[in-house]
Amino acid sequence: MMNFRLVQPKRLVDINRIEGLGGIERTDGGIRIGALVRHAEAAEDALLAADFPVVAEAMAHVGHVAIRNRGTVAGSLCHADPSAEWPLLVALLNGEIEILGRNGPRIASPDDFFVAPLVTGLEDGEMVTALHLRPLNGRVGMAFEEVSLRAGDFALAAAGALVRVDCGRLAEVRLALGGVSDIPVRAEAVEKALAGGPATTDTIEAGLSLSANGLEPSDSPHASAGYRLSLVPVLARRVLVRAMEGALR
Numbered sequence: 001m002m003n004f005r006l007v008q009p010k011r012l013v014d015i016n017r018i019e020g021l022g023g024i025e026r027t028d029g030g031i032r033i034g035a036l037v038r039h040a041e042a043a044e045d046a047l048l049a050a051d052f053p054v055v056a057e058a059m060a061h062v063g064h065v066a067i068r069n070r071g072t073v074a075g076s077l078c079h080a081d082p083s084a085e086w087p088l089l090v091a092l093l094n095g096e097i098e099i100l101g102r103n104g105p106r107i108a109s110p111d112d113f114f115v116a117p118l119v120t121g122l123e124d125g126e127m128v129t130a131l132h133l134r135p136l137n138g139r140v141g142m143a144f145e146e147v148s149l150r151a152g153d154f155a156l157a158a159a160g161a162l163v164r165v166d167c168g169r170l171a172e173v174r175l176a177l178g179g180v181s182d183i184p185v186r187a188e189a190v191e192k193a194l195a196g197g198p199a200t201t202d203t204i205e206a207g208l209s210l211s212a213n214g215l216e217p218s219d220s221p222h223a224s225a226g227y228r229l230s231l232v233p234v235l236a237r238r239v240l241v242r243a244m245e246g247a248l249r
Helices: 039-044 046-051 054-059 065-070 073-079 085-092 188-194 201-210 225-248
Strands: 024-027 030-034 096-101 104-108 114-116 127-133 139-147 157-166 169-178
Touching (some): 030 046, 039 054, 039 065, 054 085, 054 139, 054 157, 073 085, 073 127, 085 139, 085 157, 085 169, 139 225, 157 225, 169 188, 169 225, 188 201, 201 225
Antiparallel strands (some): 024 030, 096 104, 096 127, 139 157, 157 169
C-alpha cells in the first residue's frame, strides 16, 4: 500500500521482535500459525505439508521470491485483498483468526473478519496474533488454482477445494473462490449439491453450473467481470476433480 502511495502512515511499528508471534506448531486444537510466519516458511513447513498440503500449493502463487521471503500470514490477512491466497485459504479451511487487543484475546471466523476489499473487522488497538487450522479426519484431498496475467500478479480468479470421501461418496465438499467478490467466498450451492453424491467426475460436472451463483465481480483494467465469471466453473472443476482424486488415493 505504501509502495502504491495509497497510505502514508505517520508511524511504523516493527513487531518482529515481539515474542510469541512466530512459529508453526501443533496444538490440541490443530495447527497454530504465528502472525509473523513468512509465506516461504509456510510453504516448506512439515506440519502443514502433512495436514494441509494445499497451503504450499497456494504459496507458490504468492508474488515473487522476495515477497514470499518477507511477507507474512497476518500481513496478508489484514491487507484483506479479495484476490490474495491466504484469505481464500482461511475461508476454505474454516480457519480461526486469533486477535489480541486492549480487551484481551478473541477469535474471529473468516465471515466476521473479512468485511470488504482491504477492510477487516479489526477494531482500534487490535492486531492479529495467529491463525488456527483445525485437523481434518478421514480421506481428504485438497487443491488450489488461480489465473493471473503473469506469474506473481494478483489473481483474476482463484479457487480452492477440499473433498472428503467416505465409502465411495462425497462426504464433505468445500469450494472457496477469490477475486470474484469483495471478499473470499464459499460456493455453498455447489457444496450442498455435491455432498453425499458418488465420488465421480460426473457428479462434480453436474454441480458446476451453480459455481457462479450470487457472484458479482467488478470490471478492472486487467479483466472484465464477465471474463472473471467465465473462469469460475473452469477453476472449480479443476480443483474439485484434483481434490477428489487426492482423497481417493
